[in-house]
Amino acid sequence: MLKDFKQFVPSSVCLKCDGCCRFKEADSRWRPYIAENEKKEAALPSVVDKVFGSHVISSDGKIAATHCGEGFLCHFFNSKDNTCGIYHARPFECQLYPFLLGKEGAKAVLYVHLNCPFIQEQWNSQIYKEYSQYLQDYFRKKEVREFLKHNPMLLTDYSAFRPELDHVCDIVLE
Template identity: 25%
Template sequence: MIYNKDFSYSFDENKCKECGGKCCTGESGYIFLDDIELNNLAEFFKMQKDEFIKNYCIKIKNRYSLREKLYLDGYACIFFNEDEKNCGIYNLRPKQCRTFPFWEYFKKNVDEVKKECIGICF
């Protein structure tokens, strides 16, 4: 169980095995990467940073987000493993993914995170 004193809920990370990757799939959204994350992923895939960006990212104003792919009735992160229903780059996943479900937005929108994540506990 993961607790964050700033949130009204906790997170049971063991539920991820049952969920099927709902935090990686669904409606379209952005998964922003910082420069360190871009460099680490490029190195992992044995690419130059520019090549990684060209193949796996889109530019949103002055930031980069991972591309999405069509999945079921919506979208999935380009690195979502459809066979295993989990993150294909788990050890290098962006901070945005590592901090889910403890996002500032969900402090005031607990009902939304509860619908999205079966690991939310009160």
């Protein structure tokens, strides 16, 4: 299902940024969640079985963070060259960022994170508008809504970060 998902930020831009994959706290809500079927459907199943062992997944289903300097890094992040050690099997949340799946009470919502430099550069551009529409159509697909329903952990409470976010659309799961 996720094979055809189109990421907004080009990986060449991500490689130059020092924002993502780093966290202030070990239990940060910004750590990505890994859905069970993502592990099974990942592009490199044998490698993924090995790397997604229980020691790298916290009790909340998110990837564990490793202490580094004054903060924490995603277990799979290589700070020497800014790369992801499981790039071809990275979780959906990593592909989706700077768009975020949130919840407001019982409602599922899609936000965009305004701190992302690429968003600041592309804000309200034609590319942004087209991609935003692509996402709204994507989250209307039955199989995508089923995926979200089976993985409610993907919907994170970002209320503490609301000033950094812009509401893109509500997501209807039924």
